[in-house]
Amino acid sequence: MKILVCISKSPDTTSKIGFTDNNTKFDVAGIQYIINPYDEWYALVKGIELKEANGGSVTTITVGTAADEPTIRKALAIGADEAVRIDAEATDAYFVAMQISEYAKDKAFDLILLGKETISYNGAQVGGMVAELLDTPYVSLASKLELNGTTASITREAKGGDELVEGNLPLVISAAKGMAEQRIPNMRGIMAARSKPLNVVAAVAVDALTSTVNFEMPAPKSGVKMIDPNNMDELVALLHNEEKVI
Amino acid sequence: MSVLVYIDSINGVAKNAQEAVFYGSKIAAEHGMETIVVTAGNSDNDTLSALGQYGAKKVIAHNNIELDSQQLTKLVTDVAKENNSSVVIFSQDLTGKAVAPRVAIRLEAGFVSGAIALPSNDFTVKVNAFSGKAYCNMKINSATRVISVSPNSLQPEAGEGTAEVQAESCDLGASRIIVKNKVEQTGEIALPEAELVVSAGRGLKGPENWGIVEDLAKALGAATACSRPVGDAGWRPHHEHVGQTGVAIRPNLYIAAGISGAIQHLAGVNQSKVIVVINTDPEAPFFKAADYGIVGDAFEVLPRLTAAVKAANL
Numbered sequence: 276m277k278i279l280v281c282i283s284k285s286p287d288t289t290s291k292i293g294f295t296d297n298n299t300k301f302d303v304a305g306i307q308y309i310i311n312p313y314d315e316w317y318a319l320v321k322g323i324e325l326k327e328a329n330g331g332s333v334t335t336i337t338v339g340t341a342a343d344e345p346t347i348r349k350a351l352a353i354g355a356d357e358a359v360r361i362d363a364e365a366t367d368a369y370f371v372a373m374q375i376s377e378y379a380k381d382k383a384f385d386l387i388l389l390g391k392e393t394i395s396y397n398g399a400q401v402g403g404m405v406a407e408l409l410d411t412p413y414v415s416l417a418s419k420l421e422l423n424g425t426t427a428s429i430t431r432e433a434k435g436g437d438e439l440v441e442g443n444l445p446l447v448i449s450a451a452k453g454m455a456e457q458r459i460p461n462m463r464g465i466m467a468a469r470s471k472p473l474n475v476v477a478a479v480a481v482d483a484l485t486s487t488v489n490f491e492m493p494a495p496k497s498g499v500k501m502i503d504p505n506n507m508d509e510l511v512a513l514l515h516n517e518e519k520v521i
Numbered sequence: 522m523s524v525l526v527y528i529d530s531i532n533g534v535a536k537n538a539q540e541a542v543f544y545g546s547k548i549a550a551e552h553g554m555e556t557i558v559v560t561a562g563n564s565d566n567d568t569l570s571a572l573g574q575y576g577a578k579k580v581i582a583h584n585n586i587e588l589d590s591q592q593l594t595k596l597v598t599d600v601a602k603e604n605n606s607s608v609v610i611f612s613q614d615l616t617g618k619a620v621a622p623r624v625a626i627r628l629e630a631g632f633v634s635g636a637i638a639l640p641s642n643d644f645t646v647k648v649n650a651f652s653g654k655a656y657c658n659m660k661i662n663s664a665t666r667v668i669s670v671s672p673n674s675l676q677p678e679a680g681e682g683t684a685e686v687q688a689e690s691c692d693l694g695a696s697r698i699i700v701k702n703k704v705e706q707t708g709e710i711a712l713p714e715a716e717l718v719v720s721a722g723r724g725l726k727g728p729e730n731w732g733i734v735e736d737l738a739k740a741l742g743a744a745t746a747c748s749r750p751v752g753d754a755g756w757r758p759h760h761e762h763v764g765q766t767g768v769a770i771r772p773n774l775y776i777a778a779g780i781s782g783a784i785q786h787l788a789g790v791n792q793s794k795v796i797v798v799i800n801t802d803p804e805a806p807f808f809k810a811a812d813y814g815i816v817g818d819a820f821e822v823l824p825r826l827t828a829a830v831k832a833a834n835l
């Protein structure tokens with residue numbers, strides 16, 4: 276069982292966000308990066324669980340620069356066997372998906388797992404793109420995955436509730452809550468991660484199809500209006516007449 | 522040249538699908554193109570023809586509710602090629618998330634997902650960034666462009682008109698993902714697309730107390746949501762959990778009772794247009810992100826609010 280898990284970084288949610296160069300660049304000063312939680316808690320841990328149950332290997336892949344290596348080492352500390360870093364700035368989802376599929380296309384992975392989206396852009400693009408580039412079925416928003424030989428039974432989010440689907444490996448699957456439980460790396464894992472292979476691979480030449488023009492901050496809230504807890508008629512009137520939301 | 526919009530039409534056309542059609546027809550009008558809708562589902566011709574109100578000229582309908590993402594990709598890309606579509610629009614719903622990235626690859630199109638406003642004339646599209654703490658304007662640089670629209674980002678305006686409905690039954694190949702137990706779509710409002718949401722947290726003390734949350738939701742016609750500890754404890758189903766690790770939503774109204782307003786929670790709800798917070802603690806951080814605040818006990822305030830909503834007879 277060969278498993279590939281796509282790992283990307285995200286600024287920690289508690290980070291204060293700012294921009295430079297006339298709001299065209301994200302200000303990385305003081306930003307604490309974490310592994311995107313959907314990649315880490317759900318996709319990576321699920322990959323490790325499947326390996327523990329069925330044997331095989333878990334490889335992580337990250338499109339990023341040397342600055343991303345601490346997050347990659349953390350994935351190794353949690354239990355991945357080896358890591359691959361495609362040496363390039365991740366410019367857009369298309370660029371990332373092209374790099375991942377280029378790496379994966381002749382390596383016969385049984386499963387490619389990744390988080391359902393990143394918490395920074397909530398784009399949900401890379402999984403479907405990789406699946407298309409590899410001509411593989413894609414099951415998105417999976418909360419449960421069981422393997423029976425080469426058949427996967429997957430619970431995924433559907434309109435109105437969860438549904439059970441089946442497909443044959445190889446598959447690309449995006450993971451949501453429920454797939455696995457977060458694992459905190461222990462001392463042994465952290466020590467072992469130092470000697471696990473982290474292979475740096477040159478990027479293939481691809482032009483991104485989108486570009487960032489600039490960033491904007493939302494208009495600040497005008498402040499909270501307090502309502503007397505005994506006067507819910509006032510709140511209903513405000514929501515109806517002023518806000519026009521009900 | 523045309524703008525092509527893909528929507529689901531299973532048991533009718535949902536509001537987020539109308540939004541996608543309206544969004545597509547606004548772009549078509551700006552660039553002097555026609556709007557064509559391609560859809561898979563089981564809805565009747567009158568329902569589909571009514572999409573003319575949102576600017577659709579023609580609706581190409583595939584009568585099938587079990588297509589997987591590869592079959593849908595073939596459907597959309599074939600129709601896009603036949604109609605010389607230079608822009609393809611999806612709703613950023615479950616189908617959009619599964620299919621739009623594939624379509625973008627097959628059409629060699631730049632793709633922006635989760636648009637929250639109409640694009641500028643040069644196809645610069647505004648999206649949320651950094652857990653809703655900022656916006657990013659992204660430009661699509663390719664000749665063919667794919668955009669998925671975040672539900673609840675614009676209010677579709679119904680005008681006059683009916684669309685011509687054309688049945689399509691081309692061979693889309695075999696499904697490689699088989700649905701074993703299909704969930705019946707109920708009348709319940711799906712949280713990711715809901716316009717009104719009533720949410721509650723650990724302040725409600727236990728699952729047995731959710732009746733007062735559901736009563737308010739029912740009175741408003743709202744969906745229900747919860748904070749992460751509530752989902753983790755199994756008090757509520759996990760798909761109701763909103764926030765950084767759950768669902769990100771952007772309803773018109775978000776009512777939060779007994780939720781402290783931790784930053785990871787706010788990450789999923791701070792794009793709501795109006796936020797109402799009910800909390801016993803006047804220092805609860807959520808009040809800083811709220812438009813209306815009520816310092817009070819949810820066990821008293823929620824039933825009072827429900828009664829006021831009913832009495833207003835909106």
Ligand SMILES: Cc1cc2nc3c(=O)[nH]c(=O)nc-3n(C[C@H](O)[C@H](O)[C@H](O)COP(=O)(O)OP(=O)(O)OC[C@H]3O[C@@H](n4cnc5c(N)ncnc54)[C@H](O)[C@@H]3O)c2cc1C
Nearest residue numbers: 722723724748749764765766779780781783785786801819
């Ligand atoms: C990496 C990470 C990711 C996370 N992701 C998420 C996420 O996606 N979503 C999420 O929600 N959380 C998330 N969390 C957890 C988050 O930090 C908070 O712990 C959580 O949101 C708190 O939930 P709560 O507000 O329901 O509970 P509490 O923090 O316990 O707050 C309960 C609130 O209820 C009030 N209260 C008590 N009794 C009453 C009453 N009778 N009437 C009215 N008010 C009352 C209290 O004053 C208090 O403010 C995450 C945390 C981490 C570290």
